[in-house]
Amino acid sequence: MIPITLGWQLDTVTVARGGKPVLQGVSCQIQPGRLTTLLGCNGAGKTSLLRVLAGLLPVAVGRVDYQGQPLSRLDAVQRAREMAWVAQHPDYSLPFTVLEYAALGRHPHRDSWTPLPPADRQLLEHALQQVELLPLMHKPLSRLSGGERQRAALARALAQQTPCLLLDEPTNHLDLKHQHALQRLLQKLARTGRTVVQVLHDLELAARYSDEVALLANGQLLGWGRPEAVLLPGPLQRAYGVVLTPEIGTGHGMRFTVGALA
Numbered sequence: 001m002i003p004i005t006l007g008w009q010l011d012t013v014t015v016a017r018g019g020k021p022v023l024q025g026v027s028c029q030i031q032p033g034r035l036t037t038l039l040g041c042n043g044a045g046k047t048s049l050l051r052v053l054a055g056l057l058p059v060a061v062g063r064v065d066y067q068g069q070p071l072s073r074l075d076a077v078q079r080a081r082e083m084a085w086v087a088q089h090p091d092y093s094l095p096f097t098v099l100e101y102a103a104l105g106r107h108p109h110r111d112s113w114t115p116l117p118p119a120d121r122q123l124l125e126h127a128l129q130q131v132e133l134l135p136l137m138h139k140p141l142s143r144l145s146g147g148e149r150q151r152a153a154l155a156r157a158l159a160q161q162t163p164c165l166l167l168d169e170p171t172n173h174l175d176l177k178h179q180h181a182l183q184r185l186l187q188k189l190a191r192t193g194r195t196v197v198q199v200l201h202d203l204e205l206a207a208r209y210s211d212e213v214a215l216l217a218n219g220q221l222l223g224w225g226r227p228e229a230v231l232l233p234g235p236l237q238r239a240y241g242v243v244l245t246p247e248i249g250t251g252h253g254m255r256f257t258v259g260a261l262a
């Protein structure tokens with residue numbers, strides 16, 4: 001029987017950057033309807049893995065399938081209709097207002113030379129509302145705070161209306177309230193069938209909201225699954241090089257106590 005494969009299926013993926021392996025033998029399946037968080041220390045390979053999922057980084061060895069087909073069969077426009085991408089450092093140098101910047105998300109769906117149809121305008125306003133930026137829609141990007149710019153990048157991705165969202169440290173620059181609001185929004189999007197994959201550094205935020213976490217170290221996958229099954233003292237120490245003691249809280253995910261630093 002042929003297994004039904006949805007989302008991404010990675011089989012022993014190895015990737016090199018600058019002649020050095022940055023992902024080694026990574027195998028996993030990312031299914032729709034889940035919020036998945038990639039964790040690990042600086043340089044562990046999280047962004048590289050996210051770029052592989054987006055089709056932005058060639059795979060030296062192994063196989064990446066998306067919706068049961070090799071991902072490489074999709075061209076850039078097809079990928080942009082399937083996956084919205086928020087980079088770790090989005091380009092905010094464009095001389096655009098917030099609304100114009102968010103409208104970039106509609107490009108994969110239309111001819112750039114046609115005016116924005118009314119339905120697109122509604123989508124954009126909804127996306128801006130989801131990240132609480134509607135009151136700033138006519139403000140130039142150059143005059144936004146760091147957190148407001150980050151939310152503009154998220155609005156652009158939401159406006160793209162893709163089945164999948166790939167977000168590299170989407171909580172960068174966000175205050176506490178907006179970090180939690182964003183995680184709740186991502187959880188809600190996953191509940192409606194979207195595939196959401198993000199990179200985070202905050203273990204407690206990841207454990208509280210993610211359906212699944214992936215723990216990476218030196219380009220290898222140490223674990224993939226429910227946060228409480230993966231974020232255990234042994235793998236955490238291997239991944240972060242510090243003693244981390246997890247505690248399962250009541251209704252609020254997990255807490256992590258950091259031991260003495262060497």
Ligand SMILES: Nc1ncnc2c1ncn2[C@@H]1O[C@H](COP(=O)(O)OP(=O)(O)OP(=O)(O)O)[C@@H](O)[C@H]1O
Pocket residue numbers: 017018022040041042043044045046047048049
């Ligand atoms: N453009 C590049 N050329 C060569 N090597 C790169 C490039 N980008 C990243 N690397 C290397 O690939 C490895 C993995 O980097 P990656 O960006 O995937 O890590 P990360 O887990 O996302 O780290 P961080 O938490 O610091 O963002 C690192 O050793 C890094 O130095």
